[in-house]
Amino acid sequence: MSTATVSPVSAASPVQAIVARCEALFEDLEFKSVQQWKAAVPGRKAIGYMPIYVPRELIHAAGMLPVGILGGGDALEVIQGDAYYQSYICRIPRSTIELGLTGRLNCLDGMLFPSICDVIRNLSGMWKMLFKDKYVRYIDVPQNYQDEVGGVFYMQEMQILREDLAKIAGREITDADLNASIAVYNDNRVAIADLYKYRAAEPWQAPTSEVYLLLRAGMVLPVEEHTVLVRDYLAAAKQVERTKRDNARVVINGSFCEQPPLSLIKSIEMSGCYIVDDDFMLVTRWLLDAVPTDGNPLQELSRAFLHRSASTAAKYDATREEKGVYLMKQVKTRGAEGVIFAAPSFCDPALLERPMLQDVLSKNAIPHTAFKFAENTGQMAPIREQAGTFADSIKLWNAA
Amino acid sequence: MNATVTMPVSSKRPQNVQKEDAMWQQKELINKNYMELATARANNRKVSATFVPGNLNELLMCFDFARSLPETNALQNGMRKKSGKMIMDAERDGQSEDVCTYVKADLGMMMGGEIGPTGEAMPRPDILLLSYTGCFTFMKWFELIRHKYGCETVMLHVPYQGEGHIAPNMRDYVVKQLKETVIPTLERISGVKFDIDRLRQYMRESVKAEDDLVAVLQSAKHRPSPIDGYFGSVYYIGPIFTAFRGTPEATNYYRTLRAEIEQRVREGKGPITPDGEMGEEKYRLVVEGPPNWTHFRDFWKMFYDEGAVVVASTYSKVGGLYDFGFRHDPDHPLESLAEYCLGCYTNLNLPSRVDMICKYIEEYQADGLLINSIKSCNSFSAGQLLIMREVEKRTGKPAAFIETDLVDPRYFSAANVKNRLESYFQMVKAKRGALAGTH
Numbered sequence: 001m002s003t004a005t006v007s008p009v010s011a012a013s014p015v016q017a018i019v020a021r022c023e024a025l026f027e028d029l030e031f032k033s034v035q036q037w038k039a040a041v042p043g044r045k046a047i048g049y050m051p052i053y054v055p056r057e058l059i060h061a062a063g064m065l066p067v068g069i070l071g072g073g074d075a076l077e078v079i080q081g082d083a084y085y086q087s088y089i090c091r092i093p094r095s096t097i098e099l100g101l102t103g104r105l106n107c108l109d110g111m112l113f114p115s116i117c118d119v120i121r122n123l124s125g126m127w128k129m130l131f132k133d134k135y136v137r138y139i140d141v142p143q144n145y146q147d148e149v150g151g152v153f154y155m156q157e158m159q160i161l162r163e164d165l166a167k168i169a170g171r172e173i174t175d176a177d178l179n180a181s182i183a184v185y186n187d188n189r190v191a192i193a194d195l196y197k198y199r200a201a202e203p204w205q206a207p208t209s210e211v212y213l214l215l216r217a218g219m220v221l222p223v224e225e226h227t228v229l230v231r232d233y234l235a236a237a238k239q240v241e242r243t244k245r246d247n248a249r250v251v252i253n254g255s256f257c258e259q260p261p262l263s264l265i266k267s268i269e270m271s272g273c274y275i276v277d278d279d280f281m282l283v284t285r286w287l288l289d290a291v292p293t294d295g296n297p298l299q300e301l302s303r304a305f306l307h308r309s310a311s312t313a314a315k316y317d318a319t320r321e322e323k324g325v326y327l328m329k330q331v332k333t334r335g336a337e338g339v340i341f342a343a344p345s346f347c348d349p350a351l352l353e354r355p356m357l358q359d360v361l362s363k364n365a366i367p368h369t370a371f372k373f374a375e376n377t378g379q380m381a382p383i384r385e386q387a388g389t390f391a392d393s394i395k396l397w398n399a400a
Numbered sequence: 401m402n403a404t405v406t407m408p409v410s411s412k413r414p415q416n417v418q419k420e421d422a423m424w425q426q427k428e429l430i431n432k433n434y435m436e437l438a439t440a441r442a443n444n445r446k447v448s449a450t451f452v453p454g455n456l457n458e459l460l461m462c463f464d465f466a467r468s469l470p471e472t473n474a475l476q477n478g479m480r481k482k483s484g485k486m487i488m489d490a491e492r493d494g495q496s497e498d499v500c501t502y503v504k505a506d507l508g509m510m511m512g513g514e515i516g517p518t519g520e521a522m523p524r525p526d527i528l529l530l531s532y533t534g535c536f537t538f539m540k541w542f543e544l545i546r547h548k549y550g551c552e553t554v555m556l557h558v559p560y561q562g563e564g565h566i567a568p569n570m571r572d573y574v575v576k577q578l579k580e581t582v583i584p585t586l587e588r589i590s591g592v593k594f595d596i597d598r599l600r601q602y603m604r605e606s607v608k609a610e611d612d613l614v615a616v617l618q619s620a621k622h623r624p625s626p627i628d629g630y631f632g633s634v635y636y637i638g639p640i641f642t643a644f645r646g647t648p649e650a651t652n653y654y655r656t657l658r659a660e661i662e663q664r665v666r667e668g669k670g671p672i673t674p675d676g677e678m679g680e681e682k683y684r685l686v687v688e689g690p691p692n693w694t695h696f697r698d699f700w701k702m703f704y705d706e707g708a709v710v711v712a713s714t715y716s717k718v719g720g721l722y723d724f725g726f727r728h729d730p731d732h733p734l735e736s737l738a739e740y741c742l743g744c745y746t747n748l749n750l751p752s753r754v755d756m757i758c759k760y761i762e763e764y765q766a767d768g769l770l771i772n773s774i775k776s777c778n779s780f781s782a783g784q785l786l787i788m789r790e791v792e793k794r795t796g797k798p799a800a801f802i803e804t805d806l807v808d809p810r811y812f813s814a815a816n817v818k819n820r821l822e823s824y825f826q827m828v829k830a831k832r833g834a835l836a837g838t839h
Binding site: 086118121122123125128130138140148150313316348352356 | 535537547555567749753
C-alpha cells in the first residue's frame with residue numbers, strides 16, 4: 001500500500017493562514033461568523049439551507065445571508081437528535097435536529113429543505129413542528145425539464161420563495177436585485193471552477209482536504225467574501241512548491257448530502273489518491289455556467305437549472321443513455337483514473353444510484369471501489385486500506 | 401383494442417383460512433390481473449408498470465395496457481415467502497443492504513426469470529410510468545429497471561405538499577405533464593389514441609367504488625368495529641389501489657363488500673380474521689405505517705388474539721384519501737387525476753399526517769396509536785418518532801412503536817414484536833383504569 005502523504009506547507013504561509021481560517025469556520029458549530037455578520041448591521045437576517053441545491057441568489061437579493069447546513073460532523077455529540085430517528089436512518093437529520101434543539105441554529109431566521117430524498121423532505125415538516133417561530137419551506141425542484149412545464153413550475157416556486165423572503169426582509173426583491181445577486185454568484189462559480197480546474201491539474205498543490213475546507217467556508221461566509229478567499233487561496237497555493245506524488249487520480253461520488261469527516265478525506269489522500277473531482281457541496285457548482293444577468297432573473301435561473309446543471313442521484317435522468325454521462329465527463333475532463341463511491345450509510349439516493357454508475361464505469365473500463373461512511377465515522381484504518389489498495393491497483397493496471 | 405382475457409380458475413379455498421365472500425372475490429380479481437399480465441403478449445397487449453400511490457389506472461386503461469404494479473408484486477411475493485431469496489439475489493448483484501426491499505425483491509424477481517407471485521411469467525413492461533408520488537425511491541427504482549432491462553420511462557413529477565395544501569401551480573404542473581408528456585408517450589407506446597370520454601367513463605365507475613370503500617372504512621366507527629382497518633383493509637384497498645379502479649368488476653366488488661360489512665354492523669359482529677370471527681373487542685387502535693408482509697398472518701394474529709382491532713390506518717390511504725372527500729371527477733378528468741396524485745397520504749407533510757392521525761383517534765374512538773416503523777420506507781418512517789410524541793401530546797392517548805420491514809424476512813422478529821404489543825396493550829389497559837379512577 002502506498003504511504004504517500006500530503007506535503008505540509010509552512011505554518012506561516014498564506015495558504016496555511018487561509019486554511020486555518022476555513023478550518024476554524026468549519027469547526028464552529030455555534031455559527032459565530034453568522035452571528036457576527038448579523039450583529040454588524042441591526043436587522044440582518046440569515047436563512048439556512050440543506051443540500052443539494054437552492055437558488056441562493058434569492059436569499060442574497062433579499063439582503064440576507066444564505067447559510068449551508070450540512071449536519072453536525074464528527075465533533076457534535078448527538079444526544080437529543082437520536083431520539084427522533086430510528087437506527088436505520090442516516091445521520092445528517094439527527095445531527096441537524098441536534099443543532100436546532102441545542103440553540104446553535106438560533107441565528108437562522110428560516111430554513112429551506114430542498115427536494116433531495118424522503119428523509120430531508122420529512123425533516124421539513126419536523127422543522128415546522130419543532131421550530132414554530134421560524135420560516136420553513138420545502139423547495140421543490142422540477143424533474144420535468146421542459147421550459148414550459150417544469151420550468152414554469154420552478155419559476156412559480158421561486159416566485160413564492162421570493163415573496164416570502166421579501167416579507168421577512170420587509171422590502172420588495174426587484175429584478176435588478178436578483179440580477180445583481182446572480183452576477184455575484186456567477187463570479188463565485190467562476191472562482192470555484194478555477195479552483196477545481198487548478199486542483200485537477202496540480203492536485204498536489206491544492207489537496208482536497210484544503211479545497212474542501214474552502215468550500216465549507218462558502219457555506220457560512222457572505223459570497224463576495226468567499227470569492228475573494230478562494231482567489232486568495234489560489235494565488236497563495238501557486239506560490240508554494242509542494243511535493244508531487246505518484247498518486248492515483250480519483251473522483252469521489254456519493255457525498256452530496258451528509259458529509260464525510262475531514263479525516264476521511266485526508267485518509268483517502270494519505271492512502272495514495274489525488275481527488276481530482278467530487279460532489280461535495282454541489283450547491284456551489286450546480287449551475288454549470290454563467291447565468292445571464294440581463295433577462296428575467298427567475299427565468300434565467302430556471303433555464304440554467306433545467307439545461308445547464310450538474311447531475312446527481314436526486315435528479316431524474318430522462319433516458320437510460322444519460323445515466324453516468326456527468327460522472328464520465330468528470331472522469332474524462334479531470335483525467336481521473338478511477339472512482340471512489342463514498343456514500344453515507346442509509347442514503348437511499350446515493351446507494352440506489354451507485355449500481356447504475358458502477359455499471360457505466362465498468363463498461364468504460366474505469367476502475368471503481370465503494371464504501372459507506374457516516375459523518376461521525378471514527379475508524380479510518382479500513383478506509384485507508386481500501387483506498388490504498390485501490391490506488392495501488394490503479395497504478396499496477398496502468399503500468400501493465 | 402378489446403382484448404379478450406380468460407378469467408382464471410378460482411384457486412381452491414384452503415380449509416384453514418376463513419374469509420368473507422368479498423375476500424375471495426378480491427383474490428380472484430388479483431389473480432385475474434396476473435393472468436392478464438401473463439397472457440398480455442399472446443393477446444398482443446402492451447404492458448405498463450406504475451406505482452400504487454397516485455397510480456393513473458383509469459388513464460392507463462384508456463390505452464389498453466395490461467397493468468403491473470411493482471409494489472404489489474413484491475408484497476405478494478413477500479406473503480408467499482418468496483421475497484427473501486429475491487432480496488439476497490439483488491444484494492449479491494450489487495444492491496446495498498441499506499435500501500428499500502421492495503426494490504430489491506422486484507429486481508430479484510426479474511433476475512430469477514421474471515416469474516410473478518402466482519407462478520406465471522411477468523412480461524417485461526413496455527413503459528414504466530414513473531408517477532412519482534410521495535416516494536423518492538420510486539424514481540431510482542424505475543431507473544434501475546430501465547438501466548437493467550432497457551424499458552422506457554415516462555416521468556410524472558408530483559410536487560410534495562410541503563405547505564400542507566395543494567397549491568394551484570402544483571395542480572397545473574401535473575396537468576401540463578399529463579397533456580404534454582405522459583399522454584403523448586402512452587399514445588406512442590400503445591398505438592391507441594387518447595379518448596377523454598373514455599377516461600370520463602372509467603372515472604364515473606371509480607366514483608361508485610370510492611363511495612362504497614369509504615362506507616366500508618368508516619364502518620369501523622361502530623362498536624364493535626365490523627372490520628379491521630389495517631389487516632383487513634389490505635384486502636379492501638387491493639382492487640381500488642391497483643389495476644381495477646374504474647372497472648365494473650371493482651364496482652361489483654365494493655358493492656358486495658359494503659353489503660357484507662353493513663350486514664355485520666346490523667348483526668353487531670366484529671371483524672372476521674383468518675381464524676374466524678374475532679372475539680370480544682378489547683382495544684381499538686389507529687396504526688401508522690405499512691404492514692409487514694412476510695409474516696402478515698402471524699402479525700395480525702398477535703392483534704386479534706389480544707382482542708385488538710385496528711379501526712383506522714394511514715397505510716390504507718397511500719392510494720388516496722377518499723375518506724377525506726376526494727373523488728375522481730369525470731367533469732374535470734385531468735385536473736382530478738392531478739388532485740388524486742397530489743393528495744395521497746405519503747405526499748402529505750408531517751403536520752398534516754399528525755392532524756389526520758389525531759382526527760382518526762378522535763372520530764374512531766381509538767385507545768391509542770401504534771406505529772409500525774418500516775426499515776425500507778423512509779417516506780413513511782423518517783419523522784415517525786416525532787409523530788408519535790405529538791399525537792400523544794395532543795390526544796392524551798398512549799402510543800407505541802414497533803419496527804419491522806416490508807418484505808425482508810430478516811427484519812421481522814416475532815418475539816420482539818409480540819412483547820412490545822403485549823406491553824402496549826397493558827399500557828392501554830392501565831391508562832383506561834387510571835382514567836376510570838379519576839371520573
